[in-house]
Amino acid sequence: MSRESSVAHQPPPEGVSAEHWQRTLSLREQLNYHNYRYYTLGDPVIADAEYDAMFRELQELEKRHPALQDPNSPTQRVGGQVAEKLTKFRHDVPMLSLNNALEDAELDAWFSRVRTELAKAHGKEPQHFELTFTAEPKYDGLAVALHYENGRFVSAATRGDGTTGEEVTANARTVQNVPLDLHATATKDAKIPVWLEVRGEILLPHAAFEKVNRQHLEQGVQPFANPRSAAAGSLRQLDSRITATRGLVFFAYGWGKLEGYTPSTHQAYMDMLDTLGIPISEYRVHGNEEKVRAFIGMLGEKRNQLGYDIDGVVVKVDRVEHQETLGMRSRSPRWAIAYKYPAQEATTLIEGIDAQVGRLGTLTPVAKLKPVQVGGVTVSNATLHNMDYIDELDVRIGDTVFIKRAGDVIPKVTRVITDKRSGNETRWQMPSHCPVCGTAVKKEEGRVAYYCPNRKGCPAQLHARLLGFAAKRAMNIDGLGEKLATALLEKGLVKTFGDLYRLNKDDLVQLERLGEKSAQNLLDAIEATKQPPLGRFLFALGIPLVGEHVATVLANHFSLKDLAGFDAASYDSEEGLSITAEQLLPVEEIGPGIAESVEQFFADPDAREMVRDLLRVGVRPVEPQRRKVAEVPAEGGVKKRDLFAAVEPEAPQPLAGKTFVFTGTLESCTRDEAADSVKALGAKVSGSVSKNTDYLVAGEKAGSKLKKAEQLGLAVLTEKEFQTKLAEWQAV
Ligand code: IVH
Secondary structure: OOOOOOOOOOOOOOOOOHHHHHHHHHHHHHHHHHHHHHHOOOOOOOOHHHHHHHHHHHHHHHHHOHHHOOOOOHHHHHOOOEOOOOOEEEOOOOOOOOOEEOOHHHHHHHHHHHHHHHHHHOOOOHHHOOOOEEEEEEEOOEEEEEEEEOOEEEEEEEOOOOOEEEEOHHHHHOOOOOOOEHHHHOOOOOOOOOEEEEEEEEEOOHHHHHHHHHHHHHHOOOOOOOHHHHHHHHHOOOEHHHHHHHOOEEEEEEEEEEEOOOOOEHHHHHHHHHHHOOOEOOOOEEEOHHHHHHHHHHHHHHHHHOOOOEEEEEEEEOEHHHHHHHOEOOOOEOOEEEEEOOOOEEEEEEEEEEEEEOOOOEEEEEEEEEEEEEOOEEEEEEEOOOHHHHHHHOOOEOOEEEEEOOOOOOOEEEEEOHHHOOOOOEOOOOOOEOOOOOOEOEEOOOOOOEEOOOOOOOHHHHHHHHHHHHOOOOOOOOOOOHHHHHHHHHOOOOOOHHHHOOOOHHHHHOOOOOOHHHHHHHHHHHHOOOOOEHHHHHHHHOOOOOOHHHHHHHHHHOOHHHHHOOOOOOOOOOOOOOOOHHHHOOOOOOOHHHHHHHHHHHHOHHHHHHHHHHHHOOOOOEOOOOOOOOOOOOOOOOOOOOOOOOOOOOOOOOOOOOEEEEEOEOOOOOHHHHHHHHHOOOOEEEOOOOOOOOEEEEOEOOOHHHHHHHHHOOEEEEHHHHHHHHHHHHHO
């Protein structure tokens, strides 16, 4: 791992002993290397405690000897520099933009133009001309240029207008996967160019985006509209310490000024970056038109699971020589094109606005739309979030608006096209009484949400709570949907969550359209949810401000006994040791708002009775195992971390680095549950089989995935084999 460092032979700075100097250099090199293992490869080879010890030793040395100060020291990644304003930065080589292909036909036309032109220039027939493309994601972030002089990071700048951007060196230094010294991250035989201007995109992964917006909401600061603006806002910060907390990541895709290295192909350049330890996408294809089209299809399907935003695929002619032949238009090259995925945006008419009552009583205005196709789905409702949002956008009934879909979430209204107003539009007011139970609506001072205070009696809230409890990501009660929830509540069969577990077949068959078989299936499904992971259980309870993520954070830090004084052995006790906000506050990501809400929730006798009742009917939340990894994992058993995951699980990770694919029908559990159980042990679960798959678990009626796995010679497990192995892994 030890490598020749460019500064290793320099004499120590004044007043620093040779020994301290060597130690400083060695610590920096090791920390830079381990940072790379962790953030770029997701494959660390030392435990956090060892990293922390080296980090502290380096901090001490630098504190003791101010002459050792170095802006590129790994200790400086936390930021520190506060600028008055960002200074302008002129690019040596302009940063270009790209022409778009919005339809397949436009991409085809570009392919054929490029092929014809290049063949002609080489005196060949187009169909026989050998031509290779590379294609990679079109990241939806902020373009930046990073400059390395003899392998040392020296400056960074945003794209700006392409000629002049803004200097963001101190901020870019805090981006954890940006290497600061290539000598520490490059492979042994890699040649470090004298000058390297790497271009790429800075992004904010979804988990980090949600985290910063949660914090903003807690602090009463306006949340960011989308990950791109959050990335831009974070990188263009005056205070680099703030940038450091945001969790930005960088992916490289091009070059600017180069010295001491001339790439012959885009592919070769990207491979070179990889050997230097500069982060590049794991998704890239190299081949003919057909391969590029297949890649576009594949990535389009994966798009919503990447953990960060992409809005298309950039296709580039691979050979630099060919790129030069094709040349440029004024601001964009002829040798590249951005294929854009269908917009997740459309315009339509607002026909009405309803106030929908959520599980906590919050009234959410929902726009009733003239149905419209967005990204292949018909949309007829879109959220307007709250009254402040309506006022801010000045949305009126009768307006033509933009709506946007992002991933799997509910579409939202993003903008009003005021030019289309006729004057007949009407403003909407939050109803003064709950549209379902008629109770007078309330609003807390300083909060944006209006709510129906009839927590116990409002049928809409009960309905939403029941659905929230049964939801896939909560208790996951298969088959308990909208209609069934309504029927159970109307017949008075279910008044509390615990009642679900007291249902019997006679109760259920009275319900319309529920036959014996479905009734039994539902009972089985309910029974199967009696041992939920604690995080999912907490999420299911519907504690205000405790979403799925916060629930996991809580479950990783506390037991149900800590939180409410209940565990399986003591559910009958009336006493409890409810936790206070003060005890919750030190937990990272738990702000005062959440802490208070959790405290209040568990202090409420009704909520406590609800939990106790669930324990009484046999629900036993399973607590995550907590153990810090304290030693270096054995060879081959490295702990992989997902760059895009928000929470670090602290349980043992015997399946770290392993990728599973589940296919076919499983008998003993759902595929989601099987996936959750291996994820809890550190594995990744993927939807498609590739050579990187470690195990394919094949249930009944497995099809093409099984075939592919067999062709690739991968390990295939039957459900039974999987269950046996799972028990062994869980015992680790
Ligand atoms: S290449 C000369 N590759 O798209 C080619 N650009 O519309 C210059 N972008 O400002 C860019 N992902 O911010 C390239 N894989 C990728 C990209 C990419 C995102 C952005 C980049 C650029 C914009 C142009």
